[in-house]
Amino acid sequence: MVLDMQEMYVGSGRDKNEYSYPVDMLIKNVNIRIQAYEPEAVIYVKSIKKGLFGGGMPKAGSADADFVRNLKVVSKNIYEKNKPDAFSNDELYQFVRARGIKELELVGVDGGNSVGNTAIGATEDCGLKIIFCEPAIGTVYGDKAQKCREKIKRTRMTSTFDV
Numbered sequence: 213m214v215l216d217m218q219e220m221y222v223g224s225g226r227d228k229n230e231y232s233y234p235v236d237m238l239i240k241n242v243n244i245r246i247q248a249y250e251p252e253a254v255i256y257v258k259s260i261k262k263g264l265f266g267g268g269m270p271k272a273g274s275a276d277a278d279f280v281r282n283l284k285v286v287s288k289n290i291y292e293k294n295k296p297d298a299f300s301n302d303e304l305y306q307f308v309r310a311r312g313i314k315e316l317e318l319v320g321v322d323g324g325n326s327v328g329n330t331a332i333g334a335t336e337d338c339g340l341k342i343i344f345c346e347p348a349i350g351t352v353y354g355d356k357a358q359k360c361r362e363k364i365k366r367t368r369m370t371s372t373f374d375v
Contacts, residue, residue, distance in 0.1 A: 213255045215298060215327050217242060217283050220268075220276035221259075222350065223320060231321070233350035234278075241299060241320045241348040243284045251286035257304065259326065262294035269294065272366030273369045296326050299333035317343040324353025328360025 219225060222235045246254055260277055261269040270276035272292075279285055291304040299305050308316075316334055318327050327349055341342040342364060351357045 213298065213318050213320075214242060214246065214283075214308050214331070214348055215257050215318060215330060216254075216259050216322070217276050218258055218270060218276065220270040222280045223276075224277075224281075231350070231352060233321070233352065234267060235350070238321075238348065238350045239280060239282050241345070243245050243282070243323065245317065245319050245345050245348045246286060248285045250309070252289070254287045255289045255291065255307070256287070257298040257301075257320075257326075257330070260292045260294055266268050274275055281333065291350050294328075296329035297325065297333035298330040305338065308340070310360065315341040317345060319345055319348035321350040322353060322357075323349045323351030324356030324358075324360065327351075328357050331364055332360055358364055 217239070221231050222238060226235075241365055248321075256279070258277060258279070259269040261274045289307070291301050291307070293296065293301050293304075297306075316333075320327060322343075323330075327344075331342045331344070334342055344366075
């Protein structure tokens with residue numbers, strides 16, 4: 213599952229002070245992980261602001277909401293969310309259940325927000341095992357990322373440092 217690889221978070225016009233991770237390497241590593249799977253097994257999730265709320269999320273249809281240039285988009289399995297946990301989208305939840313998915317690799321941004329909260333939702337709400345490919349996860353909020361990992365680490369998480 214590829215999370216929030218959008219212009220707002222990893223594009224050249226992003227707020228580089230806030231989103232300071234090395235984006236070229238991140239995009240390269242995410243693309244390597246995408247290529248490790250059959251195209252129909254890859255799921256993409258975009259953050260989209262809903263209504264007046266949505267904090268730091270881009271508005272639907274804006275350039276900030278587009279996938280970052282150079283991201284390999286190999287399937288039409290694209291979902292939107294307006295909360296940090298991607299499984300707050302019932303359509304995504306049903307997609308995963310209908311396919312009998314038991315394990316999910318998460319890549320993208322942010323390790324302390326969308327990636328971490330989606331991992332918690334995947335383990336608690338869906339009973340999935342989670343794999344983090346650390347080189348393919350951009351993290352701004354390191355302390356939040358650590359808290360999320362601690363919450364699920366005991367039984368349902370694997371981290372790898374190999375791309």
